[in-house]
Amino acid sequence: MTYEVNEETLQDIINIETKLFYPLTGFMDSKDYNSVINEMQLSTKEVWTIPITLDVNKETFTNAINKEVLTLTFKNKPIATLFIEDLFKIKEQDIKKIFQTDDINHPGVKKEKSRFPFRIGGKIEVIDKEILKNSLMPKDTKKLFKQKGWNTIVGFQTRNVIHKAHEYLQRVGLEFCDALFINPLVGWKKSGDFSEQAVEKGYKKMIEIYYENLNVHFQTLKTQMRYAGPKEAIFHAIIRRNLGCTHFIIGRDHAGVGNYYGKYEAHSLARKILKTNSLGIELLLLKEPYYCNICKQMVSENCCAHKDIIRISGTKIRKKFLNNETPSSIFMREEVSKEILNLKEEMFIK
Ligand SMILES: [Zn+2]
Structure with a gap:
């Protein structure tokens, strides 16, 4: 099972792998996500203020329910393996918790609203090390x-x-x-x-x-x-x-x-x-x-x-x-x- 990611998600994968987003080791599950938007901390109590999540379309979300891994691709090339730990849907009102506004004229809100509400959480493992080339490490x-x-x-x-x-x-x-x-x-x-x-x-x-x-x-x-x-x-x-x-x-x-x-x-x-x-x-x-x-x-x-x-x-x-x-x-x-x-x-x- 594969899923094609966009440039921003590719960059999140790179930043998780390089430890720029330490202590994250993958995309947030619902526990971390809710803890971050409500308490500004990970479930481990470490301070973290911005959710880092993988959004997928409905078809992928439904198909992933009984699967263990999802191969993430960029420009149709496999780049990382996601070990599925959690599938969850975010709520409309979450946006306000993150940005303190849900005004569509806010560029961050607008971008967030353009994403799918379906999220898959789990650790990632980079397959294609080429994507890390020229990264800030x-x-x-x-x-x-x-x-x-x-x-x-x-x-x-x-x-x-x-x-x-x-x-x-x-x-x-x-x-x-x-x-x-x-x-x-x-x-x-x-x-x-x-x-x-x-x-x-x-x-x-x-x-x-x-x-x-x-x-x-x-x-x-x-x-x-x-x-x-x-x-x-x-x-x-x-x-x-x-x-x-x-x-x-x-x-x-x-x-x-x-x-x-x-x-x-x-x-x-x-x-x-x-x-x-x-x-x-x-x-x-x-x-x-x-x-x-x-x-x-x-x-x-x-x-x-x-x-x-x-x-x-x-x-x-x-x-x-x-x-x-x-x-x-x-x-x-x-x-x-x-x-x-x-x-x-x-x-x-x-
Ligand atoms: Zn002066």
Whole structure:
């Protein structure tokens, strides 16, 4: 019995196999799934905030009832074996538990609603090791950090091109830790987000000029964006812990979209979880950096109380690029803007 998976599921399989999603060893069964959406923990009580499940069509679901294994294929090539442990159907109201909204205009909700409600849980075993090629492997990053002699490494998540606010957060991270691991997410993102090339090219230029000879490692992370805000912030921290980071930055509206989540809701959730649990990684809960016209530099509300300020707006930066214009140097390094502008229509995800 076989089942053809899509690109996002293929990536989940890869991320389970590489231990990026440790301690997961397969797709969640109903026990873990319900525990995650209701309690933000696995059935083992370990913190976990985003369900990782395999959805299948009704025919496969019905046929799998008395079977022990399901061979997962991608482009008709067998890639993994799933040892069937559980078959379950998710409920309509689960979506709200995951995203705190069931608004179809929310890109994560929309994507989740497009999946089948039928789920199969169980351990997986990768058959085709080729799929792991060029993957971000926790064993490799941990080895690299050790070789470099870095004891404390701060992880930085982003899905955007680097602007001055992110630069500020990264430098704060470097004040705390031996090294900075810039780890942009490049899996499925909504249309209108910056493309993988734009993010990568901008960062390469930034590192070449401004982070030259610093302890900075850049590598992309492939997993889909869920836009689940606070819960996804915790999920992002767990992934970075698995990659060997000791610290992780959570800024303003981490993994948020539109106005679905509060500015510092991820900070509140993190504090709440950390009261009774350990994540195995320190969280740097940082305030939004902005430019102060009086201090004449990037600041945050923790170190400047002036009112004459300019907020770094991702929307404004995007608009400038859409019009083929260079964003103000208050927002972004000119060398970085130039690299991104050179990409022309490849700047954004269509
Ligand atoms: Zn000021």
